[in-house]
Amino acid sequence: MGGAGLHLAVSPRFHFSTTTCCRRPQDQCLGLTQGTVLKRKPKERGAAAVEMAIVLPLLLVILIGTMEFGRVFNVQNSLTQAARAGARHAAIHHSDATLDVEGTVLAAAPSLSGLAVAVSDNAASCASGADVEVTTSVDLASMTGFLDIGWFGSPGLFPITLTGVGVMRCGG
Structure with missing residues (x-):
């Protein structure tokens, strides 16, 4: 044989x-x-190249989607943590004349330094026993630009508005 x-x-x-x-x-x-x-x-011959041409775009979409999701998750956590730090600072120092909540918020999140973070608070009306609320928000653009486009007539995913909120009791 x-x-x-x-x-x-x-x-x-x-x-x-x-x-x-x-x-x-x-x-x-x-x-x-x-x-x-x-x-x-x-x-x-060439079957592997054809299979790769079919599978590679799907793998790239999954990879880019994972990177974008990780970035959005990181920015959301940073916004919430910065708002919480600003609310804590405002709750402790609400009676100080030089109260700078926005400076505290931006210093608490150095990973957001390249983004235009908007900060709003009600620290001026904070009295002992009342709550102070600090809100941070940012319009986040896509890291790759790939998910900005809409697919099949739908709008794109980016830019996306992310918001973080921190609330603390003043003076206590």
Whole structure:
């Protein structure tokens, strides 16, 4: 059975040939004998390139979507943390004449330094026992620009407005 022209068709993509020698012992557990090699059929040339052309765009969309989601999640957490730090500062120092809530908010989130963060608060009307509320917001553009475009007639995902809110009791 080890003839030079013997070909066994096992799957539509591959065939076994006994024309070259295979010295891997693990092939014997597959029912292959010494000297059989798995080869691609000649008409399957370029199939891997076509498969990659089909799968690669989907993988890139997943990768870009993951990066964009991570960035949005990070900015949202930073906005909320900055608003909380500003509310804490306003609650403790509400009676100070030099109360700078916006400066405290922007200093609390250095990762937001390149973004136009809007800060609003009601610290001027804060009295002991009342609540102070600090709100931070930003219009976040896409990191890649890829998700700015709408697909199939829908609007794009970006720019997206993110808001963080911090509330604390004044003087206590």
